[in-house]
Amino acid sequence: MANIVAITSCPTGIAHTFMAASALEKTAQAQGHTIKVETQGSVGAKNQLTEEDIAAADLVIIAADTHVEMTRFAGKKVYETSTGEAVKNTAAVIERALAEASVQGGDAQQGSLADEVSAIKADRKASMGGPYKHLLTGVSYMLPMVVAGGLMIALSFMFGITAFEEEGTLAWALMEIGGGAAFHLMIAVLAGYISFSIADRAGLAPGLIGGMLATNLEAGFLGGIVAGFLAGYTTKLIIDNIRLPESLAGLMPVLVVPLLSSLVVGLLMIFVIGGPVGWLNAAMADFLQGLTGANVLLLGVIIGGMMAIDMGGPINKAAYTVSVGLLAEGISGPMAAAMAAGMTPPLGIALATFVARQKFNAAEREAGKAAGVLGLCFITEGAIPFAVKDPLRVIPSLMIGSAVAGALALGFGSTLAAPHGGIFVLAIPNAVGNLGMYAVSILAGTVVTAVALIVLKRPIEEVSAGSRATKAGATKAETA
Structure with missing residues (x-):
C-alpha cells in the first residue's frame, strides 16, 4: 500500500x-x-x-x-x-x-x-500542461478581477446609468474601481499568468508587460492571450539557450531573462502584433454586437450546448472562457447565456428527481437535492454523478435544456456583468440586464431539462424487471 x-x-x-x-x-x-x-x-x-x-x-x-x-x-x-x-x-x-x-x-x-x-x-520537461492548461491558468487568475470589476460597475449604475460621469460621487468612485482599475488590469493579469504557467516566475514580468501593452493598444482579450503565450515561450527559449559563466549565473533570473523577454515581447506587441490583433478583436466585437434574430438564438444554442455537454470539462471551459473574454471587452450577452446554461443542468436534474421520483432511486433523489443547491450557485458539476451513471439519456437532456436557456437569454437581450455567482448575482441591482426575462430563461431551461430527463429515463421498476428477466434467461440457458 x-x-x-x-x-x-x-x-x-x-x-x-x-x-x-x-x-x-x-x-x-x-x-x-x-x-x-x-x-x-x-x-x-x-x-x-x-x-x-x-x-x-x-x-x-x-x-x-x-x-x-x-x-x-x-x-x-x-x-x-x-x-x-x-x-x-x-x-x-x-x-x-x-x-x-x-x-x-x-x-x-x-x-x-x-x-x-x-x-x-x-519542471517544464516533466509537465504535461499544454496551451489549453496555460490558458486556463491565466483565466483562473483573471476571474476575480472580472468579478470584482463587473460588480463594481453594476453597483455604480444603481445611481443612474450616467451617474458615474459626475466626478467625486460614489457612483464615479465605483466606476473608477471597477472600470478604471480592475478592468484595466485584467488583460495584463491574464497574459502574465499564461506566461507564468509556461515559464514559471521568470515569465511573469514579460507577460504582465505584454498584457498591459495589449490593453493600451486596444488589442483586448485576444491580444492578452497572444502576449501571454509569446512572453512565456520567449522566456523559456531564453532560459534554455543562453548560458553565462558560473560567476554571472545569478544575473539570469534578475536581469538577463526579464530584460530580454520583456524587450522582445514589448517590441513585437507594439510594432507587429498589436495592430492586427486589435483590428481582429474589434471586428469580432462588431460582429457579435450586430447579431440579430435567428443568429442570436443560434449563438445562444451553441453556448448552451457547450456548457452542458461535459459539465466543467474542456468544451464547457472553452465556452465559458470565450464568454469571460467577451465580458472583458464589454460584450455581456454571451456571459448571461453561459451562466443560464450552466445553471440549468443540475437544476433540471433536481426538478426531475422531485417530480418523477419513480425514475430515480433513493440515493439519486437525495443527490438531486444537492444538485439543486449547486445549480443555484452556477456549479454545473452537480450534474456529473447523474451523467456518469446514465450518459446516453442524461447528457442529451442536459444539452437540450441548456440550449434553450442560452438561446432565450440572448434572445431576450439579457446581459450579465459578473462571470460567476449564480442566483446571488441576480440579487445585485443592475448586475443583470432584463432580469425578469433572464429568470424566465433559467426557469425554461430547467423545465425543459427535467421534461427531457423524465421522457428519456426508464422507471426504476422497469430497469429492475429488465435486469431480472435477463438474469432469468441466462439461468434458463445454463440449465438447458
Whole structure:
C-alpha cells in the first residue's frame, strides 16, 4: 500500500477542485492507501502539504487544470492528470499513477536564484500542461478581477446609468474601481499568468508587460492571450539557450531573462502584433454586437450546448472562457447565456428527481437535492454523478435544456456583468440586464431539462424487471 499526497486545482477553484479531492481521498482509502490532498481553491490552498508530508510520500498525484508549482516535488514520483479525470475515473487514475508516475526533475534544495532557473527547465520537461492548461491558468487568475470589476460597475449604475460621469460621487468612485482599475488590469493579469504557467516566475514580468501593452493598444482579450503565450515561450527559449559563466549565473533570473523577454515581447506587441490583433478583436466585437434574430438564438444554442455537454470539462471551459473574454471587452450577452446554461443542468436534474421520483432511486433523489443547491450557485458539476451513471439519456437532456436557456437569454437581450455567482448575482441591482426575462430563461431551461430527463429515463421498476428477466434467461440457458 502506498503513501500518497495529491494536489487538486481547477480554473475557478470551486467545484472540480473539491470534487476531485473528495474522490481521490475516498477511493485511495478504500484501496488501502493513505492519502493527503491539498486543494488549491479560489480562496487559497487548504490542507497544505508540508515538507514532511512530501518527504514521506511514495507518490504524488497532481489533478489540475491550471499551473501547479512543481519544484517542491523534486525527486518524487509524480503523476499528472486533470480534475475531470480524477472525478470520473478515480480508481483508474490511482492505478495509472502507481504504474506510470515518473520522477520529478530539479534539485530539492535551491541554494541560489540560478538553481531556480535550472529547476524551471526540469519542471517544464516533466509537465504535461499544454496551451489549453496555460490558458486556463491565466483565466483562473483573471476571474476575480472580472468579478470584482463587473460588480463594481453594476453597483455604480444603481445611481443612474450616467451617474458615474459626475466626478467625486460614489457612483464615479465605483466606476473608477471597477472600470478604471480592475478592468484595466485584467488583460495584463491574464497574459502574465499564461506566461507564468509556461515559464514559471521568470515569465511573469514579460507577460504582465505584454498584457498591459495589449490593453493600451486596444488589442483586448485576444491580444492578452497572444502576449501571454509569446512572453512565456520567449522566456523559456531564453532560459534554455543562453548560458553565462558560473560567476554571472545569478544575473539570469534578475536581469538577463526579464530584460530580454520583456524587450522582445514589448517590441513585437507594439510594432507587429498589436495592430492586427486589435483590428481582429474589434471586428469580432462588431460582429457579435450586430447579431440579430435567428443568429442570436443560434449563438445562444451553441453556448448552451457547450456548457452542458461535459459539465466543467474542456468544451464547457472553452465556452465559458470565450464568454469571460467577451465580458472583458464589454460584450455581456454571451456571459448571461453561459451562466443560464450552466445553471440549468443540475437544476433540471433536481426538478426531475422531485417530480418523477419513480425514475430515480433513493440515493439519486437525495443527490438531486444537492444538485439543486449547486445549480443555484452556477456549479454545473452537480450534474456529473447523474451523467456518469446514465450518459446516453442524461447528457442529451442536459444539452437540450441548456440550449434553450442560452438561446432565450440572448434572445431576450439579457446581459450579465459578473462571470460567476449564480442566483446571488441576480440579487445585485443592475448586475443583470432584463432580469425578469433572464429568470424566465433559467426557469425554461430547467423545465425543459427535467421534461427531457423524465421522457428519456426508464422507471426504476422497469430497469429492475429488465435486469431480472435477463438474469432469468441466462439461468434458463445454463440449465438447458
